[in-house]
Amino acid sequence: MRFKHFFAALGLGLLLAIPATSLGQGRVSITAPADGATLDALDENRLVYDVDPGPRGDHVHVYVDTREVGILRKLKGSYLLETPSTGKHTLCVKVVNKAHVPVGIEQCVQVTVK
Template sequence: MNINRLAPIVLSLLCASAFAADGSISISSPANGAMVSASKKTPVIYEAALGSNGDHLHLYVDGNRVDVLRETKGSAELDALPAGKHHICLTVNTKSHAPTGVESCVDVTAQ
C-alpha cells in the first residue's frame, strides 16, 4: 500500500470530524404532533448537551427567535400560540450566537 495515497484521505477524514457538530438536544414536551391550547402558554421541556463549541440555546417558533436559554435542562414558556400549525426549535449556539448545527424541532397544532 502506498502511504502517499492514503495521506489525503486520512487528512480529510480528520478535518471532517474536527468540524462536525457535537452536542445534543432533546425536547420532551410538547411531543411532535401534539395539540396545544391556543389560549394558554405552552411549556417547552428540554435537555441539552452543548458540546465543545456550544454556549447557550436559542428557542424559535416558526423561524422567529423568542428566547435565549442558558440552562441545559429545564423548561421555557411560550406565549399562547395562534390557532394553527407551528414549528418549535431549539438550537445550540456559540458565545457569538452562531448556530453549531445541533438542533431539535417539534411540530404542534394550537387550537
C-alpha cells in the same frame, strides 16, 4: 507486525462502540410538547428541553417557526411559550456559540395550536 494490525483494529472497534454523544458532539432533546401535539391556545404551554451543547456550543435559543423567541442559559429546564397564533407551528431549540450563531445541534417539533 500482526500485533500492530490487531491493536489498530481493536482501537477502531472501541471507538465505533462509543456513542457519538459521549464523544462531545452535543445533542438537544425536547421532551414536551411531543412532536405532533395539539396545544390549547388558552393554556400555559411550556417547552421542556435537555441540552448537551458539545464542544462548540455555549447556550441555546428557542424558535417558533423561524423567529427567535428566547435565549436559554440553563441546559435543562422549561420555557414558557407565548401563546402562538392558531394553526401549525414548528418549535425548535438550537445550540448556539457565544456569538449567538447556531452550531448545527438542534431539535424541532411540529405542533398545532387550537
